[in-house]
Amino acid sequence: MAKICQVTGKKGNTTAKFIRNRHSQGWKYKAPHKNRTQHPNLQTIRLKTPTGTYTLTVAASVIKSPMFNSVACGLRPIPKAWLKKPGYNL
Numbered sequence: 001m002a003k004i005c006q007v008t009g010k011k012g013n014t015t016a017k018f019i020r021n022r023h024s025q026g027w028k029y030k031a032p033h034k035n036r037t038q039h040p041n042l043q044t045i046r047l048k049t050p051t052g053t054y055t056l057t058v059a060a061s062v063i064k065s066p067m068f069n070s071v072a073c074g075l076r077p078i079p080k081a082w083l084k085k086p087g088y089n090l
Contacts, residue, residue, distance in 0.1 A: 002085075002086045002087055002088060003039050003040070003042060004057075004086035004087075004088070005040060005042060005057065005058055005059040005062060005086070006056050006057050006058060006082055006083075006084070006085070006086050007056070007058050007059070007062045007068065007082055008059060008062055009086065010040040010059045011039075011040065011088070012037040012038060012039045012040070013037065013038040014035070014037050016035075016036050016037065016038045017033045017034065017035065017036065018033070018034045018035070018036045019031055019032075019033055020032055020034075040059045040060075040061075041059060041060040041061075042057050042058065042059055042060075043057075043058055043059075043060055043063060044056070044057055044058075045057075045058050045063065045072075047071070047072055047078065049074070049077075049078060054078060054083060056082060057086070
């Protein structure tokens, strides 16, 4: 399963570095900078609608948004773009 938000399309940041501080003096003991990926905080949400129940993978920042809350409360219908499964398009 792709680690992508179905609503906003947020995905991992590949330019992050893991920095370990060795607390030593000198160039020989310089802290190594290794590559790592920062993934969004994805949550699985179940939305109940009159047409059925849908399961979405959504970032935590989206859950707090007024647009998502209006859809979750039933004030707005679920957009068709949200129901598509995300992919990396490779």
